[in-house]
Amino acid sequence: MLGLIISIVVIGLIAGALARLIVPGKQDMSILMTIVLGIVGSFVGGFLGYLLFHKDGADGFLQPAGIIGSLIGAIIVLLIWMRVGGRRSVRS
Template sequence: MIIVALIAGFIARAVVPGRDPMGLGGTLLLGVVGSFIGGFLGFLLFGRDFEDGAAQTSGIIGSIIGAVIALLIYRQVRGNSHARI
């Protein structure tokens, strides 16, 4: 899961334009969060794996999509907090 999370985090950072000053740990965390977001979206959209529940990890494609969503949310939160200072 760590390797998939790193790959998803790196791809999400490459796909979404702009600078993201985060290191390897931040990229890994982005990928892990993205994997859970992708798993949740897969649960909602496809209704599979009801036994596993909504909090589950996803594959590489779901992780990348989830990481892109997480990165966009992170930028919105970070951007709004800096604008108030």
Template sequence: MGIIAFLVIGLIAGLIARALMPGNQSMGLLATTLLGIAGSFVGGFVASLFYTDGRVFDLHPTGLIFSVIGSMLLLLLVGMAGRSRRVRV
């Protein structure tokens, strides 16, 4: 898969994940793209568990869906980590 396609799919996955997750995620366009790219890696790993060839970087029909799921998982983890750092007075 080309690097441009990887960036575009990462951006789309990050935007969809941010739209589906409740709450306010204060991220810029670059952070959203990086979130989508990281979510694509997580989603690609999960997708490779379901496909018999086991290749992570191949474009699967459900690649965008797994990318969004991976991005949502990362958003959830980042949100949980951010909440535990706040000092409550």
């Protein structure tokens, strides 16, 4: 169980960091938010993969397709985050 949690955090960090490198612009995020971005991106990528190909992660956790799906999901989540976060303004 502890190994699964550590691997989820590591894959989240890698996917989140790569998404932040690929998407242009400045993202004001901490390391913790980058990990959360990658983890949420993994869920989004897995869900989209299931919808498109009707396959799930029953064949194993660390697969190249799963890591690529995590990266694509993290990019989608980051783009949505930047779009929604850019609308914040201070009203006086």
